[in-house]
Amino acid sequence: xxxxxxxxxxxxxxxxxxxxxxxxxxxxxxxxxxxxxxxxxxxxxxxxxxxxxxxxxxxxxxxxxxxxxxxxxxxxxxxxxxxxxxxxxxxxxxxxxxxxxxxxxxxxxxxxxxxxxxxxxxxxxxxxxxxxxxxxxxxxxxxxxxxxxxxxxxxxxxxxxxxxxxxxxxxxxxxxxxxxxxxxxxxxxxxxxxxxxxxxxxxxxxxxxxxxxxxxxxxxxxxxxxxxxxxxxxxxxxxxxxxxxxxxxxxxxxxxx
Amino acid sequence: xxxxxxxxxxxxxxxxxxxxxxxxxxxxxxxxxxxxxxxxxxxxxxxxxxxxxxxxxxxxxxxxxxxxxxxxxxxxxxxxxxxxxxxxxxxxxxxxxxxxxxxxxxxxxxxxxxxxxxxxxxxxxxxxxxxxxxxxxxxxxxxxxxxxxxxxxxxxxxxxxxxxxxxxxxxxxxxxxxxxxxxxxxxxxxxxxxxxxxxxxxxxxxxxxxxxxxxxxxxxxxxxxxxxxxxxxxxxxxxxxxxxxxxxxxxxxxxxxxxxxxxxxxxxxxxxxxxxxxxxxxxxxxxxxxxxxxxxxxxxxxxxxxxxxxxxxxxxxxxxxxxxxxxxxxxxxxxxxxxxxxxxxxxx
Numbered sequence: 001x002x003x004x005x006x007x008x009x010x011x012x013x014x015x016x017x018x019x020x021x022x023x024x025x026x027x028x029x030x031x032x033x034x035x036x037x038x039x040x041x042x043x044x045x046x047x048x049x050x051x052x053x054x055x056x057x058x059x060x061x062x063x064x065x066x067x068x069x070x071x072x073x074x075x076x077x078x079x080x081x082x083x084x085x086x087x088x089x090x091x092x093x094x095x096x097x098x099x100x101x102x103x104x105x106x107x108x109x110x111x112x113x114x115x116x117x118x119x120x121x122x123x124x125x126x127x128x129x130x131x132x133x134x135x136x137x138x139x140x141x142x143x144x145x146x147x148x149x150x151x152x153x154x155x156x157x158x159x160x161x162x163x164x165x166x167x168x169x170x171x172x173x174x175x176x177x178x179x180x181x182x183x184x185x186x187x188x189x190x191x192x193x194x195x196x197x198x199x200x201x202x203x204x205x206x207x208x209x210x211x212x213x214x215x216x217x218x219x220x221x222x223x224x225x226x227x228x229x230x231x232x233x234x235x236x237x238x239x240x241x242x243x244x245x246x247x248x249x250x251x252x253x254x255x256x257x
Numbered sequence: 258x259x260x261x262x263x264x265x266x267x268x269x270x271x272x273x274x275x276x277x278x279x280x281x282x283x284x285x286x287x288x289x290x291x292x293x294x295x296x297x298x299x300x301x302x303x304x305x306x307x308x309x310x311x312x313x314x315x316x317x318x319x320x321x322x323x324x325x326x327x328x329x330x331x332x333x334x335x336x337x338x339x340x341x342x343x344x345x346x347x348x349x350x351x352x353x354x355x356x357x358x359x360x361x362x363x364x365x366x367x368x369x370x371x372x373x374x375x376x377x378x379x380x381x382x383x384x385x386x387x388x389x390x391x392x393x394x395x396x397x398x399x400x401x402x403x404x405x406x407x408x409x410x411x412x413x414x415x416x417x418x419x420x421x422x423x424x425x426x427x428x429x430x431x432x433x434x435x436x437x438x439x440x441x442x443x444x445x446x447x448x449x450x451x452x453x454x455x456x457x458x459x460x461x462x463x464x465x466x467x468x469x470x471x472x473x474x475x476x477x478x479x480x481x482x483x484x485x486x487x488x489x490x491x492x493x494x495x496x497x498x499x500x501x502x503x504x505x506x507x508x509x510x511x512x513x514x515x516x517x518x519x520x521x522x523x524x525x526x527x528x529x530x531x532x533x534x535x536x537x538x539x540x541x542x543x544x545x546x547x548x549x550x551x552x553x554x555x556x557x558x559x560x561x562x563x564x565x566x567x568x569x570x571x572x573x574x575x576x577x578x579x580x581x582x583x584x585x586x587x588x589x590x591x592x593x594x595x596x597x598x599x600x601x602x603x604x605x
Binding site: 065067086087088091097099103104105106107108112116117118119121125126127129137140141149150151152153154155 | 263264267268270271272287469473474475476478479481482485486488489490491492493494495548552553
């Protein structure tokens with residue numbers, strides 16, 4: 001497939017989306033991880049990103065987070081063309097990510113993991129431990145209810161998979177910006193923990209934080225998402241608002257393609 | 258769900274409750290240096306008791322013994338501070354012993370040849386700055402080769418070790434270099450205050466500085482992050498290149514400084530003086546609870562690890578054991594310390 005972009009569509013709405021990717025292509029050698037992919041996230045919207053393994057969902061998420069650079073295509077933040085080629089650029093654009101392969105450091109404490117790379121320091125760069133611990137307790141206690149986390153000084157390596165995911169979510173929640181990307185966030189969670197997380201995503205929407213939920217579980221997607229995008233072989237094969245489609249139709253597209 | 262929330266009570270309970278014994282158990286189980294603190298205190302207690310009971314046979318507490326032990330801890334201790342920080346950042350430096358030699362020979366010769374030698378009191382200070390600059394530069398080269406060429410630091414710094422070991426012979430030949438700085442310099446880096454040597458005070462001062470850098474500064478936090486899980490560090494926006502570059506540079510600078518402290522004490526420097534110290538410093542860190550895979554360790558661990566190695570050496574010297582016993586005991590100590598730390602962590 002050609003890497004050259006087609007003519008950009010003119011936005012049909014007055015307000016441009018928070019995030020828009022146009023005609024994105026990403027190749028690894030001969031393998032097309034993304035081909036001519038178009039994707040956007042509106043204000044106060046939860047988008048379900050679906051598709052089988054290897055469909056390109058994770059690559060798309062990584063590109064939005066600035067970890068992966070597209071080979072071709074254009075990214076617009078609030079309608080303004082922007083280059084997002086590293087993590088700090090995506091942070092500036094208000095994007096926060098929870099990864100599938102939980103991005104935590106096992107030998108570090110929960111507090112240090114939450115504030116890793118964004119430490120609260122004094123003007124000489126020395127850490128303000130008490131302040132960070134206070135906020136960690138706050139976010140762990142109020143937003144993500146995960147049993148068994150009793151001490152923010154605990155090393156993450158001693159936590160269960162669900163607890164680790166909770167810490168990752170707490171981190172994303174604490175640094176919530178405008179767009180939250182969740183890459184298979186529920187794979188390590190119990191039923192109750194999953195429910196809490198999905199509730200939380202809905203609550204964030206009412207606080208004007210949009211989310212992209214990558215999942216295999218179409219039930220979960222239908223619980224919170226406003227719009228569904230189904231991918232296959234690096235391209236978008238189906239897109240519909242929740243009110244215009246059914247679970248059967250979405251499932252059909254995920255399975256068939 | 259209230260029962261699951263974090264409260265002051267749950268935190269206190271998780272940290273061992275109100276009792277001193279509980280808090281101590283929590284400390285030993287969770288801190289990397291927990292095991293070595295216990296072992297170090299036990300060994301010191303046994304030595305002090307033995308020194309008090311049989312002072313004539315076991316002269317552990319006489320001032321001369323304390324002075325010499327503190328002096329001998331200093332160079333390896335200073336080196337281990339850097340080597341340990343680099344291990345936490347997930348890299349090794351096998352060239353520290355060679356940097357130790359090369360930088361001190363460089364400092365001595367520049368002092369003698371270019372800065373006016375013994376007649377100029379400023380000369381040794383300039384020489385020392387030059388030597389530390391060489392050490393930092395060598396560290397930066399290690400970082401560039403390791404990270405930019407994407408090869409394991411074990412290999413990159415093994416090459417650097419051979420390069421600097423050869424380089425010092427090329428530059429200077431195999432003869433020892435005399436280093437006779439004026440008294441301000443000697444007093445500052447090797448003066449005696451009672452049984453305590455000025456070099457040892459530098460070691461303690463650097464250890465405190467390293468403690469604040471590693472445990473209480475953003476950069477130290479990033480050492481743990483890039484060493485503990487490089488992928489996570491990148492994903493969160495930490496740049497491993499910069500962080501590791503800083504760790505390599507600090508390690509090189511400390512190795513050079515360690516060499517110059519030792520050189521000042523004996524007023525000369527041997528071109529091969531640092532050989533073997535690269536593995537000794539890694540051993541001291543491992544004994545002190547550092548992980549070989551990065552992300553775990555503490556300054557107190559490096560200090561006590563080095564301290565324990567030299568306490569063992571001192572005990573063997575006092576007991577008039579032949580020199581080869583030292584290597585055997587340190588070998589056993591390394592394995593014992595790792596077994597102990599692993600067991601403690603499994604229990605925790």
